[in-house]
Amino acid sequence: MKGLLLTGVAVWALSALLASVSAAAADTIAPLFAAHRGGAALWPENSLLAFRNALALGADYLELDVHLSRDGEVIVMHDPVLDRTSTGRGPVRERTAAGLAALRLKDRSGGVTEEPVPTLEQVVALAAAARRQMLIEIKTDEQRRRYPGIEEKVLAILDRHQWAPYAILMSFEGDTWRRVRQLRPDVRAGALYSPRMLPAAAIEAELGALRRAGVAFVGLDQRLVTAEVARQARLAGLTLGVWTVNERDAIERFIAQGVGVVITDRPDLAKAALGR
DSSP states (O other), rough: OOHHHHHHHHHHHHHHHHHHHHHHHHHOOOEEEEETTTTTTTTSSSOOOHHHHHHTTTTTTTEEEEEEEESSEEEEEEBBSSTTBSSSBBBBBGGGGHHTTOEEOOOTOOOOOEEEEEEEEHHHHHHHHHOOEEEEEEBBTTOBBBBTTTTHHHHHHHHHHHOGGGEEESSSSSHHHHHHHHHOOOOOOEEOTTTTSGGGGGGHHHHHHHHHHHHEOOOEEGGGGOHHHHHHHHHHHHHHEOOOOSSHHHHHHHHHHTTTTEEOOOHHHHHHHTTT
């Protein structure tokens, strides 16, 4: 009887230990890194050169931004106007896809490069060939209006390359990510927040609301992210992306906190911090 009792205690102790280990494992995560605008601190932002180099570096995600041209092509560019990053002027939506293709991108110093303005079709083709994931931010125009039908067009491009399961469609506009959820519940939708949009005291409640809405990814400005916020995101079943983290010590801090994706203009630093 004594032997049986000791055996029972041993089994209980082992079960408790395994449960503890499983709980600890569930509360940890192996962070990935995303090349923000392809790696905007290293190469011309949102350029094919940047995306190719980021893939060669080993980035887990390509992060990029999209607008619509006048004739309905999905164009990769951050700003709703052309002036800052290209040789063009005025809103993206006022140019045709052919007119945009004739422009050239600028580097960080304002120098003109040989890089054309990419289409989403071109970048998805690169990501699919390299078997890497994508963070696609759907933007608004220069008057902060949503582009009619842009969600459908983005999804159609992803479907042509059979890459929809490997993309996250995200936006600061709730109407946009809700539209993605409505159109394609099988595709991951992401919600983005700045400190102006989301007070720190409201983060936990918002994460719960996003989970209930079926959102898979939440992207937070780094000023909103703490170890506790990272833990809350994991408990809510959300992948947490922190943006835009360009200093080595900050990258290491967020990795230690267990964020899901470090979004950075310096993918080289993130790769080194992750020990790859």
